[in-house]
Amino acid sequence: MVKLRALRRRHRERPAEPEAHAGDQRVAVIGLGRFGFSLAGELMRRGWDVLGLDTDARLVQKYSDDLTHAAVADCTDPEALRQLGVHEFTSAVVAIGTDIEASILVSSNLLEAEVPNIWAKAISRQHGQILERLGVHHVVLPEHEMGERVAHLVTGRMLDFIEFDDDYALVKTIAPGVITGIPLARSQVRSRYGVTVVGIKRPGEDFTYAAAETVVQKGDVIVVTGRTRAVETFAELG
Numbered sequence: 284m285v286k287l288r289a290l291r292r293r294h295r296e297r298p299a300e301p302e303a304h305a306g307d308q309r310v311a312v313i314g315l316g317r318f319g320f321s322l323a324g325e326l327m328r329r330g331w332d333v334l335g336l337d338t339d340a341r342l343v344q345k346y347s348d349d350l351t352h353a354a355v356a357d358c359t360d361p362e363a364l365r366q367l368g369v370h371e372f373t374s375a376v377v378a379i380g381t382d383i384e385a386s387i388l389v390s391s392n393l394l395e396a397e398v399p400n401i402w403a404k405a406i407s408r409q410h411g412q413i414l415e416r417l418g419v420h421h422v423v424l425p426e427h428e429m430g431e432r433v434a435h436l437v438t439g440r441m442l443d444f445i446e447f448d449d450d451y452a453l454v455k456t457i458a459p460g461v462i463t464g465i466p467l468a469r470s471q472v473r474s475r476y477g478v479t480v481v482g483i484k485r486p487g488e489d490f491t492y493a494a495a496e497t498v499v500q501k502g503d504v505i506v507v508t509g510r511t512r513a514v515e516t517f518a519e520l521g
Contacts (some may be wrong), residue, residue: 288325308333309333310331314377317338319335319378319404334354337355339355350485358385361392369397373399375401377404386406386410400420400421405423406423417512450510452508452509454515455504457502458500461467463501477513480505482505486502
């Protein structure tokens with residue numbers, strides 16, 4: 284029997300979306316514990332529509348005004364996911380706490396529904412190995428990954444993200460088109476975008492330090508540093 288007991292929607296004005304975010308910006312976060320809500324909150328801040336799901340009505344009630352949608356649902360039942368339309372999402376995160384059985388069942392249901400990008404929290408390396416064998420695309424060990432960091436990666440623009448206490452961040456990302464084909468000095472990346480390109484990696488080559496005369500090519504992976512919001516905006520240029 285489907286355990287679907289509540290659905291709430293938060294009406295909000297969405298920020299103007301950069302062209303790079305023309306794709307589907309909906310994500311289902313299943314499990315609204317500390318990690319799940321931290322992740323969901325960061326995704327909301329970045330302009331994504333978040334469907335938050337949990338079996339605990341108190342958590343859903345607590346966070347319903349902070350998320351686009353919130354529902355009380357037992358996602359180990361594939362019918363609950365179907366009724367909520369989760370199979371139509373391109374991204375889903377299994378952020379369930381200590382219930383390994385539920386984590387595995389929900390992940391299996393999402394895989395069966397052919398959700399293209401599935402992220403799952405593992406509470407141990409053994410749990411993570413099981414999720415990987417199931418076919419989960421991204422397995423997160425929360426002792427190594429914070430929800431805010433994972434949120435940046437879920438958006439798909441960043442390959443890695445590390446934030447420091449003084450509001451600076453280091454990001455690995457695909458080079459945006461606005462700086463390709465010309466030397467870094469001519470692209471004026473620092474004065475225009477407030478970031479510094481410190482490293483570059485071409486397909487099949489090792490990372491090297493970036494210099495003023497370095498010409499970034501399409502498809503290059505770059506390492507950028509700067510204030511957190513500046514590197515977020517830069518990585519979203521596409």
